[in-house]
Amino acid sequence: MTVPTPAPRVVIAPDKFKGTLTAAAVATHVAAGLRSVLPDVEVVAVPVADGGDGTLAAAEAAGFARVTVPAHGPTGEDRKASYGVRGSEAVVELAEVCGLDLLADTGLAPLTATSRGTGDLIAAALDDGARRVVVGIGGSASTDGGLGLLQALGARVTGADGREVGPGGLGLEQAVALDLSGLHPGLSGAEVVVACDVDNPLTGSRGAAAVYGPQKGASPDDVERLDAALARWADLVAATTGRDHRDDPGAGAAGGVGFGMVAVAGATTRPGAELVFELAGLHDALTGATLVITGEGALDRQTLHGKAPAAVAAVARDAGVPVVAVAGKVTLPEGELRAAGIDAAYALLDEAASVKEAFEAPGPLLERLGARIAREHLGGGR
Structure with missing residues (x-):
């Protein structure tokens, strides 16, 4: 008697293709391609992110409900x-409310951009009774040391005139007093975890201003000014709390939001992809999997440094499940892909008739790649 071969079980765990498709949409198109060749394939979609832009969408795909509230944007706008x-449990994504991309149409504000909106969202989640808050801080528009975020959470930061200081690094220049007596009471009873994939300190040549300030529009003079303001801020926080966290790995993340979260809000830090995988249930999804398909817009050198596809591949390798990847373009050589745990990579640019098609019609191309993967890795069509 012939025993039927069980249908393959494929976990599709991509990050977004920035500017074209969400991670969930990528998974949907790849799944359609797989099913066009193997109608009985079991597909488990687990959209992921690395803790930056796309973290909230990945959480939503994992069953988190969106709650929309008033908040301040990167230039303080309502x-x-x-x-x-x-x-x-709550998930807050900095890029959702005060990210750099939100200033694409209005222009950058390196000296005055604020992290306040992230604090607004954290406060709203705590007001709602959250006992664990995961905060993805990638993609920040500001270099304010977490000043705005902490003000939104009830910290009072005043200048020599006794008034609240203004936003951004310019506000830090004026800060002379920090009063934490009004800090949100929910912080004392909640676990706050920051998704952070960089190890930069707050100040100095590897600090928030020097490394990330230019990306946010800071001139060399602005960088010098912001670095001095961050050092002043670190002195004030240390004098108030009795602890100096300016040299902690990740203190310089998101323009110093990492510093503010740890030094004042009592947060801990974890690798971003690791946190998202926990929220999304990736480890459980890998049980019994035949193949994992991951991907992002570009598989390049940055992929190997904390980006979601490399992290997915590492987790899958530990579980003994082979991995292939899809991407808009692939610039990593085969040897480096294999060293990262990716057995094969498929690029939209190789499938498309033109670069324009790859950007404007990625969905059908991903379906064609899904069909190829079904044939080449799952025995489809034989």
Whole structure:
């Protein structure tokens, strides 16, 4: 008697293709391609992110509900933004409310951009009863040391005139007193975890201003000014709390938001992809998997340094599951891909008739790549 071969079980765990498709959309198109060749294939979609832009979407795909509230944008403007909630756990994405991309149309504000909106979302989640808050801080527009975020959480930062200081690094220049007596009471009973994939200190040649300030529009003079302001801020926080966290790995993340979160809000830091995988249930999804498909817009050198596809490949390798990847373009040589745990990589640019097609019609191309993967890695069509 012939025993039927069980249908393959494929976990599709991509990051977004920035500017074209969300991670969930990538997974949907790849799944359609797999099913066009193997109709009975079992597909488990686990959209992921690395803790930056796309973290909230990955959480939503994992069952978190969006809650939309008033918040401040990167230049202090009133706007609406969302956080995710599932039970007593919340997910906040900095890029959602005060990210650099939000200034694409209005222009950068290196000296005055604020992290306040992230604090607005954290406060709203705590008001809602969150007992664990995961904060993805990638993609920040500001270099304010977490000043705005902490003000939104109830910290009072005043200048020599006794008034609250203004936003951004310029505000830090004026800060002479820090009063934490009004800090949100929910912080004392909640676990706050920051998704952070960099090890930069707050100040100095590897600090927030020197390394990331130019990306946010800071001139060389601005960088010098911001670095001095951050040092002043670190002195004030240390004098107030009795602890100096300016040299902690990751203190310089997101323009110093990492510093503010740890030094004042009592947060801990974890690698971003690792946190998202926990939220999304990736480890459980790998049980019994035949193949994992991951990907992002570009598989390049940056992929190997904390980006989601490399992290997915590492987790899958530990589970003994082979991995292939899809991407808009692939610049990593085969040897480096294999060293990262990726057995094969498929690029939209190789499938498309033109670069324009790859950017404007990635969905059908991903479906064609999904069909190829079904034939070449799952025995489809034989």
